[in-house]
Amino acid sequence: MSNEDKEGGITADDWGAALSEQGQAEAMQAKPAAAANVFQDFAERSTKSSTTHDIEFILDIPVQLTVELGRTKIAIKNLLQLAQGSVIELNGLAGEPMDVLVNGCLIAQGEVVVVNDKFGIRLTDITSPAERIRKLNR
Numbered sequence: 001m002s003n004e005d006k007e008g009g010i011t012a013d014d015w016g017a018a019l020s021e022q023g024q025a026e027a028m029q030a031k032p033a034a035a036a037n038v039f040q041d042f043a044e045r046s047t048k049s050s051t052t053h054d055i056e057f058i059l060d061i062p063v064q065l066t067v068e069l070g071r072t073k074i075a076i077k078n079l080l081q082l083a084q085g086s087v088i089e090l091n092g093l094a095g096e097p098m099d100v101l102v103n104g105c106l107i108a109q110g111e112v113v114v115v116n117d118k119f120g121i122r123l124t125d126i127t128s129p130a131e132r133i134r135k136l137n138r
Helices: 012-058 076-080 129-136
Strands: 065-068 098-102 105-115 118-126
Touching (some): 105 129
16 A cells, blocks of 8 residues: 555545445436437337328328319409309419319319310329428418
């Protein structure tokens, strides 16, 4: 033993106690970090699985799909004068793409097609997913 150890300085027992305390303090600090990692892993797994289930959950929800040929504003007195065979001028031009709306939100444009004596629409332009989400957040 050195002179410091013998003359009231730091003894081997003191060093052992200090090292033990330091080890305990480090262990206590590591536990919250480890717990945080466990919770983070759980949250990530939960989010991944719930996202899949959420998408499956909404697939059967009905939405209203509207194909808009055009719009116009008309005064009530003119509306009351309409009869069978009346023609209403719309703001859309012949051959212009028609708007496809889902629950009132524009998602695409397309052109009219006739298949087996039934009208349909061929989509020619679909808005990007980012644009659709931006419109929903308004």
